[in-house]
Amino acid sequence: MLKVMIVDDELPIREWIEYVIRETGLPVEIVGIAANGRDALECFRQHGPQLVFTDIKMPMMDGIELLRQIKLVVPRTMVVMLTSHNDFEYARDSLNYNADQFILKTEITKESLREIISGCMKKAGEQPVAVPVPKAASGDFIRFTPGELNQWIAQEGLAVPSGPYFILTYEAAPELGPLSVKLGERCFESFSLVIREHEWKQGYHAAVFYLPASSSRLYLYDVFEKVTGQMSNLLQRPIGTSGPVTGDLEFAEELSVSLLLHNMRFYMEDDTKKNPLVPDPPVPPVYQANAKAYHIWQDTLQKSFQEIIYEISSQRFHEAQSKIKLLLSYLETEHPPQIYQIRKIFREIINNYKLIALGQGFANTEKLCHAAISKLKNADNFREFKEHIYSFLSGSTISFLNTYSGYSDYVKTAIIRVRKDYAVIEKISDITDVLNINQEYFCRLFKNEVGISFNKYLTNYRLKIAEELLKNTDRKVSDIARQVGYQNLSYFSKIFKEKYDTNPYKYRAWDKE
Numbered sequence: 062m063l064k065v066m067i068v069d070d071e072l073p074i075r076e077w078i079e080y081v082i083r084e085t086g087l088p089v090e091i092v093g094i095a096a097n098g099r100d101a102l103e104c105f106r107q108h109g110p111q112l113v114f115t116d117i118k119m120p121m122m123d124g125i126e127l128l129r130q131i132k133l134v135v136p137r138t139m140v141v142m143l144t145s146h147n148d149f150e151y152a153r154d155s156l157n158y159n160a161d162q163f164i165l166k167t168e169i170t171k172e173s174l175r176e177i178i179s180g181c182m183k184k185a186g187e188q189p190v191a192v193p194v195p196k197a198a199s200g201d202f203i204r205f206t207p208g209e210l211n212q213w214i215a216q217e218g219l220a221v222p223s224g225p226y227f228i229l230t231y232e233a234a235p236e237l238g239p240l241s242v243k244l245g246e247r248c249f250e251s252f253s254l255v256i257r258e259h260e261w262k263q264g265y266h267a268a269v270f271y272l273p274a275s276s277s278r279l280y281l282y283d284v285f286e287k288v289t290g291q292m293s294n295l296l297q298r299p300i301g302t303s304g305p306v307t308g309d310l311e312f313a314e315e316l317s318v319s320l321l322l323h324n325m326r327f328y329m330e331d332d333t334k335k336n337p338l339v340p341d342p343p344v345p346p347v348y349q350a351n352a353k354a355y356h357i358w359q360d361t362l363q364k365s366f367q368e369i370i371y372e373i374s375s376q377r378f379h380e381a382q383s384k385i386k387l388l389l390s391y392l393e394t395e396h397p398p399q400i401y402q403i404r405k406i407f408r409e410i411i412n413n414y415k416l417i418a419l420g421q422g423f424a425n426t427e428k429l430c431h432a433a434i435s436k437l438k439n440a441d442n443f444r445e446f447k448e449h450i451y452s453f454l455s456g457s458t459i460s461f462l463n464t465y466s467g468y469s470d471y472v473k474t475a476i477i478r479v480r481k482d483y484a485v486i487e488k489i490s491d492i493t494d495v496l497n498i499n500q501e502y503f504c505r506l507f508k509n510e511v512g513i514s515f516n517k518y519l520t521n522y523r524l525k526i527a528e529e530l531l532k533n534t535d536r537k538v539s540d541i542a543r544q545v546g547y548q549n550l551s552y553f554s555k556i557f558k559e560k561y562d563t564n565p566y567k568y569r570a571w572d573k574e
Contacts, residue, residue, distance in 0.1 A: 063182050066093040066110035068101040068127065069143060070119045074166060078114055078143075078174075085175040087182070098122025102130055109135070112181045116143045132159050139181045143169075144416075163412060165427065205312055210269070225305035228316050229268045229292060267316055268292075269306075328396045328443045358397035365391070366406045373413045382454060385410065389447055407450060408434050414459060429456055471496055471503065472510045476518075483523050484546040489515060523547070524560050531569045538565045 065082060069075045075094055082089060089112075093104035099121040105113070113131060117124040128140050139161045164173060205213070211221045289302060306312055365388045372381035392403065411430050418426040433453040440446040453459060468476070475492050486492065492515070493500045507515045523545040530541045542553035542565075554564045561568055 063089045063112060063178065063185060064092045064108060064110040065089050066101065066104060066113045067091065068095045068098065068113065068115040070096050070116060078169060081169060081171055081174050084171050085178060087175065087178050089178060098124060098127035101127055105131060111138060111185050112178065113138060113140045114143060115140060128160055139184060141177055163416065207306055225271065225307055227270045227305060228303040228312065229270065229289065230301040230316065231266055269312065327400050358395065358399060361391065362397060362399060362402060362406060369410055370413055373417060376417065385454070389450065393443065404437055407437055411453065468510050469506065471498055472507055475507060475515065479519055479522055483519060483526065484544060486519060520556060524557060527557065527565070531565055
């Protein structure tokens with residue numbers, strides 16, 4: 062049972078989170094609900110929750126300090142920061158204290174909390190879903206040799222197999238229920254044991270099979286092919302396979318190879334995946350060497366991730382994009398098998414871009430980032446995965462962040478204000494009064510950095526919005542003019558024609574031809 066604590070100074074938010082958590086139906090215990098960080102810290106010391114949902118801004122002790130104190134006492138505690146659109150600076154500060162995740166209060170749903178809680182359960186070594194586990198699946202065989210496994214099976218009163226063991230690895234499929242039962246019932250000529258998950262292969266299961274004794278190696282592979290085919294039909298997903306596990310070889314070593322070969326398929330093009338379930342040929346030496354180099358891949362991925370997050374948090378977007386491209390090149394060349402972790406890394410990269418963009422007031426950022434994360438999660442191969450990342454980086458919001466990252470703070474703030482309030486800005490003093498800067502100095506600074514005057518930039522942006530409205534809506538031209546900040550229709554038509562060589566009425570008619 063996972064212990065959960067909820068911390069927020071707003072009663073409706075506390076009650077909503079508690080209600081949604083209970084609606085997930087997951088085996089959790091809410092051990093504390095607090096309205097401020099000080100009371101929450103006392104509750105944490107008494108009950109030791111494994112998962113904490115905490116608001117960022119609270120009286121007495123804020124969420125950042127609560128996060129810091131919790132991570133000092135029990136670093137493995139998962140802390141999820143509850144944020145709003147105005148909490149960007151605070152959210153960025155919480156990165157320094159190893160916040161595990163962020164979630165906007167407006168995005169709290171049964172599905173989002175189920176994902177967070179299930180992830181925490183996996184991290185804590187608990188089962189996200191309460192399902193019956195066969196007795197034979199209750200042992201942890203990862204450090205066993207075949208001989209030691211045979212001893213354990215005999216102690217459990219089960220028949221000791223006479224044939225060799227094989228290992229299959231596959232992505233976790235909680236929607237299918239107790240896989241060990243289904244595999245034992247359906248797989249041809251086999252008895253299956255499901256190895257308990259380990260953090261280094263988070264998101265994956267491994268099954269140990271034994272096959273009937275035979276002097277023919279070809280016969281064993283033929284039977285194993287039938288087993289993998291039936292398992293493929295059951296799981297509807299790729300499978301990694303090992304060779305026979307015999308002698309003093311630990312299952313952990315062959316499990317690494319099995320998982321490696323499973324994830325290598327992620328880097329293959331579609332036409333090489335026509336029949337992914339046929340047992341693999343003998344493992345090339347380079348693959349076995351790479352399996353032993355797992356920790357090198359792990360360290361490289363983690364170091365790259367930390368560098369990219371630092372650049373994004375520092376709003377050095379050009380540097381961040383360069384490092385992202387380097388990471389993609391590394392993945393394409395080295396083929397590290399930690400696909401689950403790679404998906405998670407890029408999800409967090411997108412979330413950090415989202416924090417920056419929300420802090421700058423960009424509209425539709427949440428939807429864009431959510432769509433990008435969903436596409437990365439469902440990408441079947443690396444080519445699709447990389448295309449989705451480049452598509453995200455070339456999107457309007459991220460492209461703009463890249464463009465303005467070289468501007469001074471004054472110019473950045475002015476541009477953001479234009480994009481947000483273009484329709485109501487009447488004069489330069491509307492900007493300079495907020496910036497507390499001399500108008501003449503601001504005009505010179507803006508033109509030097511952007512290349513055109515502020516008034517020209519504002520006009521161009523308004524006309525760009527008007528152009529999109531003319532092309533994509535049926536609103537009256539007069540309504541569009543007012544929407545982008547022009548009360549005088551004649552003046553709007555005049556400046557529109559100066560930019561597009563035709564008036565807005567003819568432009569709309571031409572666009573629809």
